[in-house]
Amino acid sequence: MMCVCFFSFFRLARHLQKEVQSSNSHAFTEEQKKTLGKFATCLEMRSAALQCTQSQEEFKLEDLKKLEPIIKNILTYNKDFPFDVQPVPLRKILAPGEEENLELEEELDAGTGAGSTPSFPSRVPGGTLLPRLPSEPGMTLLTLTIEKIGLKDAGQCIDPYITVSVKDLNGIDLSPVQDTAVATRKEDTYIHFSVDVEIQKHLEKLPKGAAIFFEFKHYKPKKRFTSTKCFAFMEMDEIRPGPIVIELYKKPTDFKRKKLNLLTKKPLYLHLNQTLHKD
Structure with missing residues (x-):
């Protein structure tokens, strides 16, 4: 049951993420897209909590329930978002070792109050596996x-x-x-x-x-x-x-x-x- 819930949250977060990142979507205002992005962040936090084997969860079910009226009334919602989170950005794939540099930069930014969330292209979710090469005699x-x-x-x-x-x-x-x-x-x-x-x-x-x-x-x-x-x-x-x-x-x-x-x-x-x- 927990596995099913995790993947449901994760798929919904992905769907919202795509909607937020879509440059051709005119169904929502920029402010509404920002709210959807924050909602997606909360879903990812909940999916991560469901996978955690420790007793203390970072994002509880009770927290998730607070988001229900927001998603139901997204077109008219004009209050502050109930959680201090950032909208889900496009995902960045880092080269080996680059994540250590980014983490160091984040620590420095945290000390100076600087820092922003850039957008990057996402990876292909289905992978990039290639078919077998043609056979050659003796190879x-x-x-x-x-x-x-x-x-x-x-x-x-x-x-x-x-x-x-x-x-x-x-x-x-x-x-x-x-x-x-x-x-x-x-x-x-x-x-x-x-x-x-x-x-x-x-x-x-x-x-x-x-x-x-x-x-x-x-x-x-x-x-x-x-x-x-x-x-x-x-x-x-x-x-x-x-x-x-x-x-x-x-x-x-x-x-x-x-x-x-x-x-x-x-x-x-x-x-x-x-x-x-x-x-």
Whole structure:
């Protein structure tokens, strides 16, 4: 029941977010759009509270009920919004390590009273996975099935997805970067993906020292951006048919693999299955 409520709140928040961001929408005034944006923020806060395993919820059901007369009378509502929140902005996707810089900037802004909420284009919600490459005689293609990822706070991650890339020793892309769709199934300390990712390069064409990277990303409603939480990678000597579990490392993503720090000492990993295709 809680899972259903979470996704209902989340879908409604997304719908309101799209309405607020629509430049072609003339159904609402700018002030009404701002109110809808604040309403969407509250819905996201409630959805995050439903996922929280701690007893203290940041946004209670009683708080949500206070918003009912607002949404019912949005066209005539002219009072102050009952909660001190900012309207939901367009979501920004940050590069690895950039979220640390943004968090530092926010702390500095908080100290000086400065700061504003910019708008940025949102990511494709369905992911950007690509089909398998055409086969070539004597060449091998790799399908990676991302089964699940283990995280101690798995239930609290909003809008989780994984970015998959193939890099050389210098961190240069060797094939197109792909995003999975947002995962919707969470169970205990696991987020389930169960999705196939087709590596966009024949294995024989990859240079020595290449690696496949997996960056786990999730949305932070309080900070209004999508952040890299952790990453994992698989080197060429680990490619073989069948299941494999790989360790998770702390952000920022180190594509050169020189400064690696484990995310946790707990037995939590990224679970994959490998399928090789060779003609």
